[in-house]
Amino acid sequence: DAGITQSPRHKVTETGTPVTLRCHQTENHRYMYWYRQDPGHGLRLIHYSYGVKDTDKGEVSDGYSVSRSKTEDFLLTLESATSSQTSVYFCAISEGTGVYGYTFGSGTRLTVV
């Protein structure tokens, strides 16, 4: 998707290993988000950022941490991956609050074996 890229697109990792997913934007948007999408649950917010070094927890933050040292990059880290974290992870960006829609990345499919 234009202006936002996620890497890697696919990853298989073993239980107990740390994993970092990257979201990079070229839109200079203030807000960035990490969601996970699972069958039967839909999209659920993990963490979000409202500026450099400003982050907060979402609905399903346990087992995840984030960092945002630059406007353009938002990293999601699974400190010790578990099978329950097998999911599709989406990053989203937004220019502002309220009337601005989100722009989503193409997603990262993570499998924890």
Add this chain to the structure above:
Amino acid sequence: SQKIEQNSEALNIQEGKTATLTCNYTNYSPAYLQWYRQDPGRGPVFLLLIRENEKEKRKERLKVTFDTTLKQSLFHITASQPADSATYLCALDFSGAGSYQLTFGKGTKLSVIP
């Protein structure tokens, strides 16, 4: 607690007909509601936003209504085409002033049959 619900998991309609998808929410008075489209293997794409003081919003073959009394939004696709087949998500911001976090419904998978 606040909830957002899309009543139908799946909807099949014949090409050329109007598709109507429903989004209901509880325990909140949102200032606006958003609709997204998601194709398999892709991220959601923003379609429309409707504000609480707007009864109806249109964009090409799309029409969204917002009834704050019923706590419901309807999403219509007129003259539907097979290319409209996708999952459609509604979304609300329950977080209140000073933040911006969308909560998404689980989506309705629309299949338009030729």
